[in-house]
Amino acid sequence: MAGNVVTDTISENTAAAGVTADGVLCKDSKVTASGGADLGATPGLIVDIISEKTSATGVTIDGVLCKDSAVTALQKHTAEAADGAITISAGTVIFTKAGVNAMTLAAPSAGQAGTRMTFVAGTANAHTITATGLIDDGVTGGSKNVATFAAFVGASIVLEAYNSKWVVVGAGNNVTVS
Numbered sequence: 001m002a003g004n005v006v007t008d009t010i011s012e013n014t015a016a017a018g019v020t021a022d023g024v025l026c027k028d029s030k031v032t033a034s035g036g037a038d039l040g041a042t043p044g045l046i047v048d049i050i051s052e053k054t055s056a057t058g059v060t061i062d063g064v065l066c067k068d069s070a071v072t073a074l075q076k077h078t079a080e081a082a083d084g085a086i087t088i089s090a091g092t093v094i095f096t097k098a099g100v101n102a103m104t105l106a107a108p109s110a111g112q113a114g115t116r117m118t119f120v121a122g123t124a125n126a127h128t129i130t131a132t133g134l135i136d137d138g139v140t141g142g143s144k145n146v147a148t149f150a151a152f153v154g155a156s157i158v159l160e161a162y163n164s165k166w167v168v169v170g171a172g173n174n175v176t177v178s
Contacts, residue, residue: 079122086129088161090115094122095149105131108161118170119147121155135159137168137177150174 012019018027025032050066052059058067065072076091083102086093095101108115121127127149135144143165149155157177158170168177 075118086117088112088115088117090117092118092120094120095125095127096122097125097127098123100125101127103127103129105129105134105159105166107131107134107164108166110164112161113163115161116158116169117160118158119149119156119175121149121151121153124151124153125149126151127155129157131166134165135168135177136162136165137172139177144177146178147172148176148178150176 010019010021012027016027018025020026050059050061052067056067058065060066076089078087078089078091078093079096080086080093080101080103081096083097084104086103086105088106088108095103119129129147130145131147132145133143135147137144147157147159149157152174155174156170157168157172157175159166160169161167
C-alpha cells in the first residue's frame with residue numbers, strides 16, 4: 001500500500017493542537033470541518049453559513065424556507081370538523097364540518113399578542129365564530145361578537161391578537177362581523 005498510512009489511532013504531536021486531515025480538525029472530542037462546521041459534543045450542527053446543495057432549491061430548516069434572500073415560513077393548517085373552542089395558535093383553521101361549524105374563540109392573552117389566525121370555510125355552510133365583545137373590525141359601534149361566513153367554500157377572514165382582543169386585519173371574504 002504505497003503512499004497510504006494504515007492505523008487505528010492518530011495522536012496529536014503538539015499538545016492542544018488536535019489533528020487535521022484534509023481540512024477536518026479533530027480536537028478535544030470535537031470534529032470541525034473547514035469553513036467552521038462544528039460536529040462536536042453539542043447536539044446538532046453548529047455553523048455560521050448554510051449553503052444550498054442543489055442550485056435554486058434554497059434551504060429548509062424546521063419548516064422555514066430560505067431561498068434567494070427571502071424567508072418563507074410554512075403555515076400550520078388545522079381542520080375543524082366539529083363544533084367547539086378554537087385553540088389560539090398562529091396559522092390557518094379550515095372549517096370542514098358537513099354542516100355548520102359553530103366555533104368559539106377566547107380572548108387572547110398578552111403573551112399571544114401578534115398571533116395571526118386565518119379562518120377558511122372548507123365546506124359551503126354558514127360557519128360561525130363567536131368571540132363575545134372581542135372582535136374589532138374598524139367599523140363604528142364598538143367590539144363585535146360573531147363572524148358569520150357566507151355559505152361558500154373559500155369564505156375567509158384573518159384576525160390578529162391585539163390588546164386582548166381580535167382585530168380584523170384581512171378583509172373578510174364573504175364574512176360578516178356583527
